[in-house]
Amino acid sequence: xxxxxxxxxxxxxxxxxxxxxxxxxxxxxxxxxxxxxxxxxxxxxxxxxxxxxxxxxxxxxxxxxxxxxxxxxxxxxxxxxxxxxxxxxxxxxxxxxxxxxxxxxxxxxxxxxxxxxxxxxxxxxxxxxxxxxxxxxxxxxxxxxxxxxxxxxxxxxxxxxxxxxxxxxxxxxxxxxxxxxxxxxxxxxxxxxxxxxxxxxxxxxxxxxxxxxxxxxxxxxxxxxxxxxxxxxxxxxxxxxxxxxxxxxxxxxxxxxxxxxxxxxxxxxxxxxxxxxxxxxxxxxxxxxxxxxxxxxxxxxxxxxxxxxxxxxxxxxxxxxxxxxxxxxxxxxxxxxxxxxxxxxxxxxxxxxxxxxxxxxxxxxxxx
Amino acid sequence: xxxxxxxxxxxxxxxxxxxxxxxxxxxxxxxxxxxxxxxxxxxxxxxxxxxxxxxxxxxxxxxxxxxxxxxxxxxxxxxxxxxxxxxxxxxxxxxxxxxxxxxxxxxxxxxxxxxxxxxxxxxxxxxxxxxxxxxxxxxxxxxxxxxxxxxxxxxxxxxxxxxxxxxxxxxxxxxxxxxxxxxxxxxxxxxxxxxxxxxxxxxxxxxxxxxxxxxxxxxxxxxxxxxxxxxxxxxxxxxxxxxxxxxxxxxxxxxxxxxxxxxxxxxx
Ligand SMILES: Nc1ncnc2c1ncn2[C@@H]1O[C@H](COP(=O)(O)OP(=O)(O)OP(=O)(O)O)[C@@H](O)[C@H]1O
Ligand SMILES: [Mg+2]
Numbered sequence: 001x002x003x004x005x006x007x008x009x010x011x012x013x014x015x016x017x018x019x020x021x022x023x024x025x026x027x028x029x030x031x032x033x034x035x036x037x038x039x040x041x042x043x044x045x046x047x048x049x050x051x052x053x054x055x056x057x058x059x060x061x062x063x064x065x066x067x068x069x070x071x072x073x074x075x076x077x078x079x080x081x082x083x084x085x086x087x088x089x090x091x092x093x094x095x096x097x098x099x100x101x102x103x104x105x106x107x108x109x110x111x112x113x114x115x116x117x118x119x120x121x122x123x124x125x126x127x128x129x130x131x132x133x134x135x136x137x138x139x140x141x142x143x144x145x146x147x148x149x150x151x152x153x154x155x156x157x158x159x160x161x162x163x164x165x166x167x168x169x170x171x172x173x174x175x176x177x178x179x180x181x182x183x184x185x186x187x188x189x190x191x192x193x194x195x196x197x198x199x200x201x202x203x204x205x206x207x208x209x210x211x212x213x214x215x216x217x218x219x220x221x222x223x224x225x226x227x228x229x230x231x232x233x234x235x236x237x238x239x240x241x242x243x244x245x246x247x248x249x250x251x252x253x254x255x256x257x258x259x260x261x262x263x264x265x266x267x268x269x270x271x272x273x274x275x276x277x278x279x280x281x282x283x284x285x286x287x288x289x290x291x292x293x294x295x296x297x298x299x300x301x302x303x304x305x306x307x308x309x310x311x312x313x314x315x316x317x318x319x320x321x322x323x324x325x326x327x328x329x330x331x332x333x334x335x336x337x338x339x340x341x342x343x344x345x346x347x348x349x350x351x352x353x354x355x356x357x358x359x360x361x362x363x364x365x366x367x368x
Numbered sequence: 369x370x371x372x373x374x375x376x377x378x379x380x381x382x383x384x385x386x387x388x389x390x391x392x393x394x395x396x397x398x399x400x401x402x403x404x405x406x407x408x409x410x411x412x413x414x415x416x417x418x419x420x421x422x423x424x425x426x427x428x429x430x431x432x433x434x435x436x437x438x439x440x441x442x443x444x445x446x447x448x449x450x451x452x453x454x455x456x457x458x459x460x461x462x463x464x465x466x467x468x469x470x471x472x473x474x475x476x477x478x479x480x481x482x483x484x485x486x487x488x489x490x491x492x493x494x495x496x497x498x499x500x501x502x503x504x505x506x507x508x509x510x511x512x513x514x515x516x517x518x519x520x521x522x523x524x525x526x527x528x529x530x531x532x533x534x535x536x537x538x539x540x541x542x543x544x545x546x547x548x549x550x551x552x553x554x555x556x557x558x559x560x561x562x563x564x565x566x567x568x569x570x571x572x573x574x575x576x577x578x579x580x581x582x583x584x585x586x587x588x589x590x591x592x593x594x595x596x597x598x599x600x601x602x603x604x605x606x607x608x609x610x611x612x613x614x615x616x617x618x619x620x621x622x623x624x625x626x627x628x629x630x631x632x633x634x635x636x
Contacts, residue, residue: 055531075534088532092550101546102536153536 004067005031005156005189006052011061013047013213021047023213024061029157029191034183037193038200039210040236045193046085048210049159052191054078066156081150085161087142089134095121095145096130102153120152123182140171147182157189164199176203197237201225209233217350225278229353230344234276241282241318245275245343253343256314260291264343266356274344279307279321281340290333294318296326310334392609399602406599416603426588426604432499433568433584440506441563447507448514448563449556453548455515456522468519474512482509483576490577497579505577506567513566514559521555522548554622561619569612 006029013022022044029035037045050056051063054075062069070078081102089098097104099120103113121127124144129137137145143163150158160179164172180203183190194200200207201221209216209224209232217229228234231242245255250265255275267273287293294310301307308320310332318334326332345353373381399417403410420426455471458464474482486505487497495501525548533547549556571586578587585608592601 053531053535055534075531076537076539080535082532082535084528084532086526086528088526088528090529090532090547090550092553101533101538105537105542105546149536 003030003032004028005065006191007062007064007067008048008051009062009064011051011058011063013044013051013056014059020059021213022051022058025213025215026061027208027215027218029189031156031189032187033205034180034190034203035192036200036204036207037191037210038195038197038207038236040195043210044213045195045210046161049082049161049191049193052157053080053082053159079155080157080159081153081155083143083146083150083158083160083163085163085165087146087163089142089145089149091134093134094130095126095132095134095137098134098145099148099152101149116152117148120148123151123185124148125178139166140175143167143175147179151182151186151188155188157191160190160192162193162195164194165196172199179203201237209236211236215350217353227342227353227357228276228344229348229350231274234274234342234344239279239319239321241277241279241316243275243316245273247271247273247343253341256292256312256316258291260341261338262341262343263339264341266359267343267345272346274346276342276344277336277340279319280305281336282318282320282322283335284308284320284322284324284326285333285335287331287333290335292318292334292336293331294334295331296328299326299328395602396606396609399599399606401599401602404599406602416599420600420603420607423600429583429585429588432582433586436499436503436506436584437564437567440503440510440567441560444507444510444563445514445556445560448511448559449518449552451511452515452518452522452552453544455519471512471515474509475516479509479570479572480576483573486573487576497577498582501577501579502574502582502584505573506570509570509573510563510566513562514556517559517562518552518555521552525551554625557622558619561615561622565612565615565619568615569608 008025008027011022011025012020014020025044025048037048039045047056051058054070054073054077058071063071065073065079090101093101096117099117100113103116108116117130118127121130124147126141126144126148129141129145134142134145143166146163147158147160163179164175167175176199179190179192192200192203201224204221206218207221207224208218211232217224217233219227224233225237228237228240234240234242243255245253247264247267247270248254248259249269250267251262253260253262253264253273253275282292292312294312296308296310298309299306300309302321305321305323306325308322308326310318310320310326312318320326320334348356398406398409400412400414401409402413402415451471455464455467458467483505486501486508490497490501490504495504529547529551530543533543538546569586570584571590574584574587575590578584583591585604589601589604589608592598592604
């Protein structure tokens, strides 16, 4: 069986004469995985979900579901269910009837409705809440009702639009685990929208980072974190130190006026690049042992680590996450491995980027 | 509203309410008069009420009034709800506002003008004045009221509710019957009762469009009063007043329940 369930080919969505909300977006969604759409507010995440669910139509391009074009299929005929950002539970129905809504529309027998609703409610740990009114439920419980209402129809895909954004941190973390666990148990495809990068990294099989109506990068959380394709992704996914530099030759890069060894290759000699180093890859050492020298400007205790902010003599800011304490005003050395340096070419598209990565992973395997 | 009222403003309110209600109570009290006049209370009796209930002509008029009120309220509620749905669905903001303004103009324009224009319309269209002309005009002036009561409920409804229903497989008809109507039902009830009271105590419009042989209570009271003082009228008015009070109380309870229901909804 083909593992692709949803496919966008060059989809553009434009309202009136505004600039396009989605611009020539193409991607594939595979069956049974947990996908996350990640991006800042207004980048078009909800629009993608609405296109999949059928609440709005693409201006250009094709939306395929199981290989069939569904651009004009109405929402009620699609094999997807949505968990809305505001849950959109029916206020005039109680918990049970909310969950049963889809089944009743299908004119399912009462006994079967009962069995399925009970099952779905116990799936989301809401057994015993059947007769509650929606207004008597807490935010987290409402969210679970919304999820139950979606899964009870056994759709092939569930779309979740920032379902956790209204919850407090603790409940939110709890629900992240529950959702991921739920997806594994059900084995259906989840497309999850968030603008919280930590949430995306923690939950997804695959992340699409979106900005201004374009997919900037897609890949596993580790890929995206370790190999951000450009400044936007690097900056959006976690905190990072970004400086400009120059690729001298393969495995050799220059920034802040020094030359460093790195693991990147396949770029043009002397090509200008952006350099990313994650704060947790920087290690505090003695001044003379460090590859960089910075003066500590401020320090925050973050619980798990100290967040230290320092400036080198060129005025570049360096953020360090360290379990060790530093003293404000001191000069310290910063050490990092050559793998910690991530080189980003200017204006590289995702395909070019992937090709380059593949090219030198081939070289690596051939060489060894 | 939490602020305490000063004694002066309390007194003011009291006086105003007294002035407003005194004639009504005066009227009601004299309906129990055993005498014949409005200035000389001879003693308590239910004579006028007995006479009222023996007057079959009057009873038929009461029946007419109730039938017209119920029918016109029912029909105008149906049309008004459809109208509100249509206005709500209008895509452009401007169309919406225009339709709403047209609706509101009908509410604020004087009854006399509406009545007169209906009279002209009916005579031109060749419709015989009587039950149907009264019913039609009552339906017509009730529709804008129903629209006005239902529309805010529709506005209050989150559009994602409709998306959610569609998402769960509901057809457009299902969406209407299973989501939209249940959500706006308090507004529909409120609209129905408002239409009922409006129809019930309408005088001006009815006066224009009613013909020979058909009359409603308010018109009948007017003609009785013109013929000369009879305490019959007092008894009739007292009953009418009581009935209107009843409608107001029912309306109050509907809006009250509505508020409690709304609590959970409005948060989102
Ligand atoms: N009906 C509409 N008419 C015109 N523009 C719209 C409409 N709906 C959405 N947009 C625009 O499309 C863009 C993307 O909206 P979308 O809702 O997809 O953003 P989002 O990524 O979900 O943002 P958020 O994280 O804030 O929910 C926004 O700039 C928004 O203003
Ligand atoms: Mg959104």
